[in-house]
Amino acid sequence: MPIQKGLFWIKVDGTDLKPALQESKKEEWNGDADMSDSTVKVLRAEYEKRAGIVTELSSDKNRTRLQQHLTTTIDHFDADTQWLHKSLGKTIKVYQKKTNSPTTSEESLKEVNWEIVELSNLIEQSKERKETYENMLPLLSPQNPDPAAVNKKHKVQEPDTKRYLTAILKKKRRQPAASHVLVVMVSDEERKKKPYALPVQYVPYHSLGDQWVRDLTTKLKERMVFHGLTVVGTLTDGEFSSLRTQGGTRALHLWQLIHDAREGVSKMQRETLKKYLVQVGVNDDGTPVTEANDPRIPSHVITKLHDIMQELDFSNAIHHIRNDLVPEGYTHLPWRVHVVPESQLDMLRSIVGTYQIRASVEELKQEGVHFSKHLYVPEVDITTGQIHHEREDHNHILKRIAKHTREAGHDDIDVRRFGEAMLSDRTDLGHAALVGLRKQSVRDAEKLVSHAVKNFFVEKGYTAEAEYVKLVADWHEAADGRGLSQEDRRAANLAMKNYILDRWMPWHRDDSDLSKIDINRYF
The missing domain is CATH 3.30.420 (Nucleotidyltransferase; domain 5)
Incomplete structure (x- = not known):
């Protein structure tokens, strides 16, 4: 090759x-995937079995087989009615929940309401179908059987029965459907x-x-x-x-390590976390011993806490350990956003979680994975044998940045100044792009954070806004890549990384070890 x-x-x-499971004229089913659990295969087998029985009711002359087919069909209608009633009950609850939610769209309400109407109609059809076929059974009595009369009556009913069968099997698709x-x-x-x-x-x-x-x-x-x-x-x-963020064998992004550590300690109670930090003895080599004895907690941290507790109680002593998590001159963020001051439980979670992350970074470093230097470290793919990058499409990211900008989510800039830029004939920024009328438009996002808008901000002396727009516009061009040298792309991406770290880890220019990031800080 x-x-x-x-x-x-x-x-x-x-x-x-549009959610549906449909059968084409070529008898192919589309609208859902069989996710290796045979759901669609089983549904198709049920459909073909019932359709086959319906067809045989029009031609079979054997009284015994016709009676069996009629009885089976009636049982199917009974089962359909029970299933439809359960589905209707669930759908009504969904409708009530959506009705009580102020964020539910009119289209969503219409869709659920129509589902209720369809299920109600199918219930009535199922009952009518059952009654119709029950009335055929006396024609097959052993004393005076008349198979031909059953065939004749069924031929009249067959089109409606097959339409019903198609409709009920569509409703029995995977719930919810594709x-x-x-x-x-x-x-x-x-x-x-x-x-x-x-x-x-x-x-x-x-x-x-x-x-x-x-x-x-x-x-x-x-x-x-x-x-x-x-x-x-x-x-x-x-x-x-x-x-x-999470690869096949390890984390791909520092954020994943933070997430895992926070999730782990968030489930621990105060007394459990204390066992990681409070010294209860000393080993022969002089290292401290705790009840939990987690090697991820440095010995010097346990020793320092023990020494402080000779003069202060645990509640006061733990504040000193908490403050050590960020460099001098910087303030740590609370475990829970905007919950200040932190409770003792939250401080313990911050301390234990931070040292667990730092230990994880050190362990991965021994494997050649340096999260202390890089936010993202890709894996070697076992299929290709090459480094494999997992990325989000940069156009998706740009649209989210534009949305965040429009909603005044960035504290460093005055979003009202974009309105001034729209009035300039040199920016190409229109009203639709300014307010985000076309939410999925990449072009509108590009107009909002364009070099033309940046130039307008420079002329007006809006330094923060100009720097922000230039940063995003340069990054977007670098992510696309076409027409730029590798040096230019690297410079733009590095500028974006530094911009993020200036807010996520403000001390990174003095101490670039990313394992020392504040795990409670979001950007």
Whole structure:
């Protein structure tokens, strides 16, 4: 197999889909995926069995078989009615919940209301179908059987019965049904020729676990390697965030280590956490002993707390250990946002969680993974044998940045000044882009944070706004990559990293060890 030139990315994106399980004229089923649990296969088998019985009722002349078919069909209607009543009850509860929610859209309410109407109609149809077929049973009595009369009566009912059967099996689709289609594409990194990304697979779904997507792309990587394509990474949208932070064997991002540590200690009670820190003895080598004896907690921290407690009680002593988590001159953030002062439990969680992260970073460093220097460290993919990057599409990120900007989410800038920029004939910033009327428009986001807007801010002397817009615009161009040198791309990305760290870890320019980040600080 010849090696193909160039580098290739896998792109995964989801698009909305009207929830339905449909049968085409070619008798193919579409609208949901059989997620290796045979749900669709079982449903299809039920459909074909019932459809076969309905067809035989029009032609079979054997009294015994006809009686069995009628009895089975009546039992099916009974089961349908019970299932429909349960589904109706659940749907009514969903409707009531949505009605009481002020954020529910009118379209969503209409959809659920229509579902109630359809289920109610099917219940009536099921009861009518059952009654109709029960009235046929006397025609098959052993004393005076008339199979031909049953065939004749059923032929009149057959079209309505098959329409009902199609409708009830649509309702019995996977609950909930597919609401999106996952589009999997392959793209040449240089993107010199349109279409930039070629679709290679479509997967209908309602919800997909990140691991399922990881397994799906593994199969695609195998085929790409087979065809000599060099796979360098996967691009996903915001829905599959853990793909970009948690790899197959370890964390990919420092944020994941923070998340795991916070989640772990948040489940611990005060007395449990104290056992990690309070010295209860000393080893032969002089190192302190605690009840928990977690090697991730440094000995000097336990010793310092023990020494302070010779003069202060635990409640006061723990404040000194808490303050040591950030460099002198900086203030740590509370465990819970805006909850100041911290409770003793929250301080303990911050202390234990911080040292657990620092220990995790040190352990990974021994494996050649340096989270002390890098926020993100990709894995070597076991399928390709190459470093594999997991990234979010930069256009998705840009749209979120634009939304955050419009909503005045950035404290350093005055969002009202973008309104002034809209009035200038040199910015190309229109009202729709300013207020975000087209939420999915990348072009509008680009107009909001463009170099033209930056130039306007420079002329007006709006320094903070000009620096912010330039930073985002440069980063967006660097992420796209086309037309820029690697040096220019690196400079723009480094500027964005420093901008983030200036707020996430303000002391990073004096001490660049990222393991010393404040785990309670969000950016």
